[in-house]
Amino acid sequence: MTPEMKGYLLVSAVKMLIVFTIILIGVALLTLMERKVSAWMQNRRGPNRVGWAGLLQPAADGVKNILKEETFPALANRYLFLVAPALSFIPALMLSAVIPFAAPLPLDFDFTLGPLGRFVHQGPMPMVVADLPVGFLFVIAVSSLGVYGIALAGWSSNSKYALLGGLRASAQLISYEVAMGLSLIPVLLLSGNVSFSSIIAHQQAGTWYVLPLTFSFFVFLVAGFAETNRLPFDLPEAESELIAGYHTEYSAMKFSFFFIAEYANVVTVCAMVTTLFFGGWDIPFTHWDESGGLLPTLATWLVFFLKVLFWVFFVMWIRWTLPRFRYDQLMALGWKVLMPLALAYIMVVCVAIYGIERWLGITDPTAAGLALFGVNVIVMLLVFGLLDSGVFIRGTPRRPRPLGGRAGRAPLAG
Amino acid sequence: MAIGVKVMKRPDRQVSYVRATLKGMALTFKHMFEKKVTMQYPEQKSTDREHGMGEYSITNRWRGTHRMLTDEQGRSKCVACGLCPQICPSNCIKLVPGEDEQGNRYPLIYEIDEFRCIFCGYCQEVCPEEAIHVGVHFENAEYSRDRFVYDLERLSSQTHAVSTLWDPADPRGE
Secondary structure, eight states, rough: HHHHHHHHHHHHHHHHHHHHHHHHHHHHHHHHHHHHHHHHHHTOOOOSSGGGTTTHHHHHHHHHHSSSSSOOOOOOOHHHHHHHHHHHHHHHHGGGGGGGGGEEEEEEEEEEEGOEEEEESSSEEEEOOOTTTTTTTHHHHTTHHHHHHHHHHHTTTTTHHHHHHHHHHHHHHHHHHHHHHHHHHHHHHHHHHOOOHHHHHHHSSSSSSSTTTHHHHHHHHHHHHHHHOOSSSSSOOOHHHHHTTGTOOOOHHHHHHHHHHHHHHHHHHHHHHHHHOTTTTOTOOSSGSSOOOOOHHHHHHHHHHHHHHHHHHHHHHHHHHSOOHHHHHHHHIIIIIIIIHHHHHHHHHHHHHHHHIISSSOOHHHHHHHHHHHHHHHHHHHHHOOOHHHHOOOOOOOOOTTTOOSSSSSOOOO | TTTOOOOOOOOSOOOOOHHHHHHHHHHHHHHHTSSSOOOOOTTOOOOGGGGOOOSSSOOTTEEEEEEEEEEESSSSSOOOOOOHHHHHHHHHEEEEEEEOOOOHHHHHHHEEETTTTOOOOHHHHOTTTSOOESSSOOOOHHHSSSGGEEEEHHHHOSSSSSSOOOOOOOTTTO
């Protein structure tokens, strides 16, 4: 093994350790944040007894969950029942490996460590565990693996509520995966690359993609809500209908694992929104953050953290604003509204990018982005105007005709 | 129609989705900064105001665990007339009357099973001597079940405020 490879492995191991520690602690704190934000929005105080302002509440919950009894429902498929939480937990954590969270850090070292030999690292170190060239394709692929955990949890519980929750989750995830994938194609069109690093670099050169691809961002956000089973799309859990959905039968740490997976998914979607549409770790209106060095790395880390935190807050904000969709409305929104709109939007973006470059002759990325933003304003006005008038969302399904309402038709001739 | 029922005039068809969503988000955001309504229970209590220190209060018509009033000599006011066990709908009052040398009746045994009690307040209403009362009191936790049968000594040693009950002449408590 060459010293360079050993250095690379060392650096990767350290990054892994840091990232997963931060993610797990962050997820624990997010449960607290969720409860605090929920409380504030309902004029309550939220947990404030354990530790200062309730900061130790997640730790107390963790201890409680470890000490609680593990229950196994009768006739449950024991093996799958045990594997399911891990199956939803692992993909959720894997996703955090590919998202760049700060500007690359120049790191040079060359030292020898006894029998392990020489470790060498030179040049900027990307602040991401794995700077995959396949970028967001990996995220889309792995995030849909999480549905195995949920569907198997629902099926193996031997409970009708859990089964319904699992089925709903699979249907919902598959439906919205389509819209999510389609909403990312304009990003690909604009950046010409699927890797997160190059998408961020492209946004730094021009504008944040939220401006030229506003509608894509909107579709991605809605699909992201559905992917993470958050309100208003939390049909798989729907406590008023399904008790707790797919994790009805789970207790103690296994239940915790589903919870951690859900929050990790929320963080990932928020990090994706940040990276794809809000410039990732980019600090706007300055190029100081790309200059390299310890200070820019730390500053961009902080900026990235704040951006993600805002979107996490946004997720919670929506949760306490919108009520849950009905199941047919959810499916209709995914297949009949978001997917066709996302497809049409791809066409619009294709034509617009071509037109701006060829017909208008604008090649400066910032100017091109702003020109595309003009197109988006029109699209958004059109879509939101139609959305606001209720064309897309039909109220009640068609009622059966009143008996004997029309001549020549037997009442039950269906 | 009952008094005070407000009939809302709702539109048949809702024609604002985006605007309504934004309005809702503005509302939830606004609520984050409003005054919190939570009472921090062990530090603050519903009976704080009557002790003159807090903003929280419960109505003085609250019917909680009982209290027996005593006269100046510290004896219970009860004359063991037997009206309260008679009227008690849940049959939770146990009364054994006794009589002293002057022929005054007094309760030998007076026990109220607070588990059986439904806190209707009839005992207080029926009492001719204004001896037994239901109290403005809600902290009743004990370590064992038998502690919930209150005897005469315990009923007399309670110090919490007593309920004023519902007055037909003043139905809204004004």
